[in-house]
């Protein structure tokens with residue numbers, strides 16, 4: 371597994387405002403959207419393309435088009451939903467599947483409560499959206515599900531990652547074609563499984579505590 375931490379002043383600037391406890395939900399959602407578009411630029415560096423000929427008004431030349439089958443984008447509900455528009459802005463022709471996963475706050479284990487995606491995604495490149503790579507449990511379960519359905523190339527986009535979660539993913543997904551792209555590798559997890567310094571509960575900060 372490869373981990374790529376984006377080192378860019380615009381990413382750091384937006385992330386700092388996201389971390390700020392005074393940032394309200396509308397601003398948090400807008401900044402998440404902008405930040406994901408910046409992460410997506412790097413995360414899609416290896417998106418599959420085909421060479422094509424294109425006629426400009428002046429001459430014919432060689433260009434590229436995204437390959438088929440089209441990439442699949444999979445937000446992990448609830449908080450991954452806040453990353454979807456930022457991702458599909460860069461990949462408008464991607465298809466979208468959904469995985470609903472919840473973390474038990476006592477045991478910190480993840481379970482799936484909803485799945486909406488094709489049974490067979492053989493040969494597809496998949497982009498998983500999950501803002502917080504904390505213990506790694508949710509992402510490991512999600513990526514195993516995608517690989518069991520045939521995905522052969524998975525990139526996870528996370529706003530933040532904890533070293534503990536990266537270590538778990540490296541151990542549990544060793545030898546699989548997985549990449550993590552994140553805006554920051556933070557210090558670690560606290561006793562409640564929150565990323566430190568982190569930004570709190572990403573879902574609550576986007577949508578409030580009703581869900």
Ligand code: URA
Pocket residue numbers: 502504563564565566568569570571572573
């Ligand atoms: N999930 C969150 O929303 N925040 C954390 O810090 C860890 C997991």
